[in-house]
Amino acid sequence: MAQTTDSDEDTDLPRRRWxxxxxxxxxxxxxxxxxxxxxxxLSGTRIDEIASRTSTSKRMIYYYFVDKEGLxxxxxxxxxxxxxxxxxxxxxxxxxPEVALRxxxxxxxxNHRRSQDFIRLVMIENxxxxxxxxxxxxxxxxxxxxxxxxxVIYANGMAQGIFRxxxxxxxxxxxxxxxxxxxVSNRATFSHIFGAELFDEAGQATLRQHVGDMILRLVxx
Amino acid sequence: MAQTTDSDEDTDLPRRRWxxxxxxxxxxxxxxxxxxxxxxxLSGTRIDEIASRTSTSKRMIYYYFVDKEGLxxxxxxxxxxxxxxxxxxxxxxxxxPEVALRxxxxxxxxNHRRSQDFIRLVMIENxxxxxxxxxxxxxxxxxxxxxxxxxVIYANGMAQGIFRxxxxxxxxxxxxxxxxxxxVSNRATFSHIFGAELFDEAGQATLRQHVGDMILRLVxx
DNA sequence: GACATAATTAACCAGACCGAACAATGTGGC
DNA sequence: GCCACATTGTTCGGTCTGGTTAATTATGTC
Numbered sequence: 402m403a404q405t406t407d408s409d410e411d412t413d414l415p416r417r418r419w420x421x422x423x424x425x426x427x428x429x430x431x432x433x434x435x436x437x438x439x440x441x442x443l444s445g446t447r448i449d450e451i452a453s454r455t456s457t458s459k460r461m462i463y464y465y466f467v468d469k470e471g472l473x474x475x476x477x478x479x480x481x482x483x484x485x486x487x488x489x490x491x492x493x494x495x496x497x498p499e500v501a502l503r504x505x506x507x508x509x510x511x512n513h514r515r516s517q518d519f520i521r522l523v524m525i526e527n528x529x530x531x532x533x534x535x536x537x538x539x540x541x542x543x544x545x546x547x548x549x550x551x552x553v554i555y556a557n558g559m560a561q562g563i564f565r566x567x568x569x570x571x572x573x574x575x576x577x578x579x580x581x582x583x584x585v586s587n588r589a590t591f592s593h594i595f596g597a598e599l600f601d602e603a604g605q606a607t608l609r610q611h612v613g614d615m616i617l618r619l620v621x622x
Numbered sequence: 623m624a625q626t627t628d629s630d631e632d633t634d635l636p637r638r639r640w641x642x643x644x645x646x647x648x649x650x651x652x653x654x655x656x657x658x659x660x661x662x663x664l665s666g667t668r669i670d671e672i673a674s675r676t677s678t679s680k681r682m683i684y685y686y687f688v689d690k691e692g693l694x695x696x697x698x699x700x701x702x703x704x705x706x707x708x709x710x711x712x713x714x715x716x717x718x719p720e721v722a723l724r725x726x727x728x729x730x731x732x733n734h735r736r737s738q739d740f741i742r743l744v745m746i747e748n749x750x751x752x753x754x755x756x757x758x759x760x761x762x763x764x765x766x767x768x769x770x771x772x773x774v775i776y777a778n779g780m781a782q783g784i785f786r787x788x789x790x791x792x793x794x795x796x797x798x799x800x801x802x803x804x805x806v807s808n809r810a811t812f813s814h815i816f817g818a819e820l821f822d823e824a825g826q827a828t829l830r831q832h833v834g835d836m837i838l839r840l841v842x843x
Numbered sequence: 844g845a846c847a848t849a850a851t852t853a854a855c856c857a858g859a860c861c862g863a864a865c866a867a868t869g870t871g872g873c
Numbered sequence: 874g875c876c877a878c879a880t881t882g883t884t885c886g887g888t889c890t891g892g893t894t895a896a897t898t899a900t901g902t903c
Contacts, residue, residue, distance in 0.1 A: 423849080423850070426850080426851090441665070441749075442663060442665065442666075442749055443666075444662070444663060444665045444666035445663070445664070445665040445666075445749075447889085447890070447891090448890070448891060448892085449889090449890070449891090457851080457852095458851070458852065458853080459891095459892090460851070460852070460853080460892095460893090461850080461851070461852090463891090463892065463893080464849095464850075464851080468891075468892075469891070469892090521749065523808070523811055524745055524748065524749060524807070525749065526810070526811055527745065527807055527808055527809070527810045527811050528663055528742065528745055528746065528749075529810075530810045531810035531811045531813075531814045534811065534814050534815075537814060537815065540815055541815065542815045542816035542817065545815075548816075568832075571816050571817075571819075571820065572820070572828070572829070572832065574816070575804075575812070575816075575820060575829070576801065576832065576836065578804065578808075578812075579800050579801050579803075579804030579805070579808075580797065580800050580801070580804075582800075582804055582808065583796075583799065583800035583801075583803055583804055584800070586745070586748055586807070587744070587748055587799075587800075587803065588748070589747070589748045589750075589751045589752035590744055590747055590748050590752045590755065591796070591799075592752075593752045593755050593758060594755075594758065594761055594762065594763045594766075595763035595769075595792050595795070595796075596763065596792075598792075599792065599793070599796060607793070608793070608796070611789075611793065611797065611840065614840055615797065615836045615837075615839070615840045616836075618836070618839035618840060619832065619835055619836050619839060647879085647880085668859085668860070668861090669860075669861065669862085670859095670860070670861090678880080678881085679880080679881065679882075680861095680862095681880080681881070681882075681883095682879090682880070682881085684861095684862070684863085685879080685880080689861080689862075690861075690862090
C-alpha cells in the first residue's frame with residue numbers, strides 16, 4: 402500500500418536486500434550462541450543478546466531452532482561432537498602400554514585446557530541434571546574412542562603383566578576426566594582461595610605431570 | 623478509614639500476632655534460598671519462589687539481604703563456612719602418614735558426596751567466575767585445616783623417608799578435591815554417557831578406594 | 844518468467860520479575 | 874510508656890524477555 406510510484410528510498414519499507422545463506426546463518430547463530438551460553442548459562446543467556454551479536458536477526462533464531470531450549474540443545478550436541486572428534490584424532494597404536502596411558506592422560510588434560518567453552522557447557526548441563534543431553538546413542542560411552550583406547554591399553558598392560566587387575570576402562574576414564582576437568586571448571590574458586598600459582602604455565606606443567614603419574618601409578622602392578 | 627468500632631475480625635487488618643525471631647527468620651530464608659540457588663543457579667532462581675517457600679515474606683528478604691545478589695552472597699559464604707567446619711572436625715593426629723593421607727582423601731570423597739548442595743553452589747559460582755566469593759581472608763587457603771593437615775602429613779612422610787619430595791600440600795589438596803568434586807558435579811552427564819554403575823554403592827566404594835590409592839601412590843617414594 | 848516455497852526483516856505483545864513504596868502494627872528493652 | 878526495631882501485607886511501576894505476527898524478498902523449477 403502507498404509506496405506507489407516514484408523514488409523508493411524515503412519513508413518506509415525499502416527493505417534491505419540480502420543473499421540467502423541458510424547454512425551460514427545457522428552456523429553463525431550456533432557459534433555465537435555457544436559462546437554466550439558457555440558464558441552465562443541457560444537462564445542467564447538473553448536471546449536478544451545472541452541475536453544482536455549474530456549477523457542475522459532474532460527471528461532467525463526461532464526460525465531455525467524453535468525456542469531457547471532448542472538452541473541450547475543443539476549448541477550442546479555440537480560441542481560434544483567436536484570434542485569427540487578431537488579425541489578420535491589421538492594416535493596411540495604401537496606404543497607400549499605405560500607410555501600410551503600417560504600420553505592419553507596428559508593429552509586429555511591439555512585438551513580440556515583448550516576447550517574452556519565446552520567444559521563450561523558441561524558444567525551448565527550438570528546444573529540442569531543433564532536434561533538436555535543429546536540422545537545417548539549418539540554419544541554413548543561404548544563407541545567413544547577414549548574408552549576403546551583405554552580398553553586396549555589396559556589389556557596390553559595386563560598381558561605384559563605390568564598392570565594390576567581389577568580396574569576397568571570406564572574407571573580409568575573417570576579418573577582422567579576428573580583431574581582434567583576440575584582443572585578448568587574450578588579454576589576460579591580454587592585460585593581465589595589458594596592463589597593462582599597452579600594455573601600459570603609452570604604450575605600447569607606440574608599438574609599435568611602429576612596427572613600422568615597418578616594414573617600410571619594407579620594401574621601399575 | 624472505616625474499621626472504626628466494633629469487631630475487628632471481619633474485613634481488613636486484624637493482623638496476626640507473632641513472636642519476634644530475627645535470627646530464625648534470617649536463617650529460615652538462608653536455608654530455603656540455599657536449596658533453590660543450588661538447584662537453579664543465580665539467574666534461574668526467582669525471589670518470589672524463595673519467598674513463597676519460607677515461613678516469612680518477600681519483604682523480609684529485602685529487609686535482611688538488600689537484593690538477590692546479596693542473598694546469594696550470604697548463602698555462598700554460609701555454605702563455605704559449614705564445609706570448612708566439617709573439615710575441621712576430622713582428627714588425624716597420631717596416625718602414620720600413609721594411613722592419615724588415605725583417610726583424609728577418603729573422608730573428603732565421602733564428605734563431598736554428602737554435600738551436594740554445596741558442590742552445586744560451587745559449580746554455579748565457578749560459572750560466575752567467582753565474582754561473589756567471600757572475602758578471601760575469610761576462607762584463605764592458608765588457614766584451612768585441610769591444607770595444614772596435609773602439610774603435617776607430608777612432612778612426616780618425608781621425615782620417615784616413605785614419601786617422595788617435590789610435592790606441596792596445595793597440590794595434594796588439588797588432586798583430592800578434583801576427584802571428590804567431579805564425582806558429584808559430573809554425575810549427571812557422566813552417567814548419561816557411561817551408565818550409572820559407578821554411582822551405586824558398590825561403584826562408589828570402588829571409586830573411593832581408587833582415590834585413596836591414587837593419592838597414596840602419587841606421594842610414595 | 845511465473846509461482847511456490849524458503850529465507851529474512853521489522854515491529855509488536857503479553858507475561859514474568861525485581862525491587863520499591865506505602866501503610867500499619869507488634870515486640871521488647873530500658 | 875516510649876522508641877527503635879521487627880514484621881506483615883499489598884500494590885505497583887517499569888523493564889526485561891521469550892516468543893509471535895505479518896509483511897517482504899530471494900531462489901529454484903517447470
